[in-house]
Amino acid sequence: MTSIKKFLSLLTATALISAFSSSAFATTFSHEEVRAALENTILKVKESIAAVESRADKDKVANMIGEAKQQQKDIENNNLEVKRQHAGKRLSTAWKAARNGDLQLAGESLKEALTRYEEMQKIYISSH
Numbered sequence: 001m002t003s004i005k006k007f008l009s010l011l012t013a014t015a016l017i018s019a020f021s022s023s024a025f026a027t028t029f030s031h032e033e034v035r036a037a038l039e040n041t042i043l044k045v046k047e048s049i050a051a052v053e054s055r056a057d058k059d060k061v062a063n064m065i066g067e068a069k070q071q072q073k074d075i076e077n078n079n080l081e082v083k084r085q086h087a088g089k090r091l092s093t094a095w096k097a098a099r100n101g102d103l104q105l106a107g108e109s110l111k112e113a114l115t116r117y118e119e120m121q122k123i124y125i126s127s128h
Contacts, residue, residue, distance in 0.1 A: 029076040031128050037074035038121045044068035045114045048094070052107040061106060062098040065091060072117070079127065080120050087116035 029037070048064040069091045075084050090113035097105035 029074065034075060034077050034124065035128075037071060037076075038117065038124060041068055041072040041075065042114065042117050042121065044071050045091070045110055045117060049107060049110045049114065052098075052103050052110065055103070058098050058101045058103065061103060062095055065095040065098055065106070065110070068113075069095060075120070077124060080124060083116060083120050083123075087113045087120065090116065 044064065045068050048061060048068055051061045051064055069088065072084060072088055072091065077084075090109045094106040094109035094113065097103070097109060
């Protein structure tokens with residue numbers, strides 16, 4: 001009898017987890033939202049590069065990069081996800097470098113991220 005109760009408990013738990021993790025609860029972004037997220041991310045990265053090049057304070061640069069990192073999270077598109085993750089890693093590297101005062105590495109990482117986001121934007125626009 002206890003094995004039946006365990007089985008039913010497991011079955012109930014599995015059903016609940018499946019219900020809450022279904023795609024029905026996933027956020028879907030429209031074409032305009034994804035396009036705007038790409039444009040805004042590129043803008044924030046360019047602003048961060050300009051701040052690095054003007055030798056802005058490391059905390060200011062780190063905050064600007066943080067804004068870009070937040071903005072890029074709205075680039076929700078299955079075809080771009082891997083590229084978004086790679087570009088996001090460059091932003092993380094830039095953010096950490098800026099926090100540590102290494103603005104040269106931050107600038108290099110930002111430029112790599114910018115190249116990747118611009119490539120993503122071209123891919124996205126050509127497919128929509």
